[in-house]
Amino acid sequence: MSGSRAPTLREVARHAGVHVATASRALNTAQQHLVSEDTRARVQAASAALGYRANAVAQSLRTGTTGTIGVVVADLANPFNASILRGIEHGIQDRGILPLVVETHDHPERMRSAVARLLGNRVDAIVLCAAHTGDEAYVRELARTVPLVLAVRGFGLRLGAGSGDGPAEVLQDDVLGARAAVDHLVGLGHRRIAQLPGNPTISSFVERASGYRAALADHPGVHDLSSGSHASESSVAEGRRLAAELLSREAARRPTALFAHNDLIAVGALDALRAAGLRCPDDVSVIGYNDAPLSDHLDPPLTTVRLPSFELGGRTARLVLEALDGVRESPRSVMLSPEFIPRRSTSAPRLESGS
Amino acid sequence: MSGSRAPTLREVARHAGVHVATASRALNTAQQHLVSEDTRARVQAASAALGYRANAVAQSLRTGTTGTIGVVVADLANPFNASILRGIEHGIQDRGILPLVVETHDHPERMRSAVARLLGNRVDAIVLCAAHTGDEAYVRELARTVPLVLAVRGFGLRLGAGSGDGPAEVLQDDVLGARAAVDHLVGLGHRRIAQLPGNPTISSFVERASGYRAALADHPGVHDLSSGSHASESSVAEGRRLAAELLSREAARRPTALFAHNDLIAVGALDALRAAGLRCPDDVSVIGYNDAPLSDHLDPPLTTVRLPSFELGGRTARLVLEALDGVRESPRSVMLSPEFIPRRSTSAPRLESGS
């Protein structure tokens, strides 16, 4: 297999009876005008005849730019990340940039080694979608080494956003999303609600939690019955565990509505309800987050918060391109708004005696 | 941002007071033994002090190997593909190989240009998960250019599998999966069934269709009420369209069970049933394919066929590594078996008069 070695530019040049330099010019659109019509044709013919394909490795070494960007993502199995990736790809493809995608599975050490590899491969820029709250110092330092765009996950304080230093960032307003969820529940009449929080080492969940609390503070009559615990990972199993904990309480201290930080956690909550002989939304309402595929076909269809993931990828791509082009005047911090999607997993609470 | 240029080996060498060649040897584990204990320490200290990171581009150019493989996938939004990718990544990561992932969105031209780019980047091997039936000649030729592993999708005839030429392949037995689905339905008592086929330019769907027909041929009393049409893409909308077509028939010519080639198509069928005022499984049973995330939480939970996607990725990775190592004696064709997952979207057909 893998037949004889790929032809080199040198071979193409010899074939066309010209010097390598001339062949290079003839094939490079940016300077074809420096070459006579005639030789250009001969070189291109030779190139086609030999099936020549420029060695990107050699080009990179010479030009100091690889035409690749690194994309560091927590988990490709998460369709939300896949969608961001597609947005990024869409945004950079017509510039001929190739994304190198690496997964971290949410291990900070893997994140660092992934970045190290990308750096070794001399990517022109890095998009980091897998930051943890503890990575702040590292990320800040990294941004001094390579053009960096922080996507999806950031750090509470804006890292020099707007100013020239620190990474650019494209985030979504998780505080707003959480507020929308709480307002919806309160509007339906719920007075005892609880959140099922995601892992607090991830900024999205920190923000959702604080949005939740802030919204509750605006509604004095509403009680927060959240337990102290959070999901270690965003999974159905963890959702089941968290919800079961809450549902095992005596009825009076049991929430009538649950705000899950993630759709899978919400699905786990639905399982727990069923296991406890409770019905959704009749006994307990449930809200998810992300609008995962098929969440509209669950039993019941899940009320959730949709993130503009594809667009987020697109905006990220734009910031990357601007960074590569050395554009300085553009905004270096973008905040996208989520969209609240009411479906059938939420309804007014059952009428009852007591507060 | 992007501070002063990354340090080179030359700089490390100067810093340590040795020649570049010596520095190279001191940092390369494979030949550290050629260097004195003392200088090795000095070089490594200098390397650490400068924050040196070997330029993989230069290494690649010199050694002729990039430590990267290309992975061509139809669509990352499909969790099935994401899972295969993880299997591949898992299988190659300890060898320090980086996968370059490119999406084709099932456009054959994009597939070719994606492959061309990967070839330009001098990947050491290519995994093709996005082949169409019409790509056979192209793929056969490609396999002569670069070590190639065909995953998930193949071509009806084994392309020189087992022999030395043609691509290696890791497929799953779609015929078997379709048979399992049909046998399940017939076992439940269904006598009028139909399939909702996926796009026939993709081998998986061709195989599922032929498995379906073969299984029906084994059950003479069972009628195939499939329409001639197929889904142009595997989506809920297409499933809805196909199913609606079938359900618009008069009751006697209407199937009591549907075998969809894909879970999303099956979900569309569930929608169509609901829209027609029919219930699943009471009026019509539905089977999907792939065991998509949350398909177990649908209304009703979807009977489906699970593919060993992660393992498929792992086997693919193994074949890639063997190809890179020049192993010749290993099997070059792997066929994995699917697992039938009965859930609540299938049941015995409603008792009725007539055949």
Place this chain on the structure above:
DNA sequence: TTGAAAGCGGTACCAG
């Protein structure tokens, strides 16, 4: 054990 030098496959500057 270390240094010298060639060269991987291109690009780009300088002459002519």
Place this chain on the structure above:
DNA sequence: CTGGTACCGCTTTCAA
């Protein structure tokens, strides 16, 4: 418009 040449950063033979 074309040829000559240096060089990107590293690895690897060959000598010393």
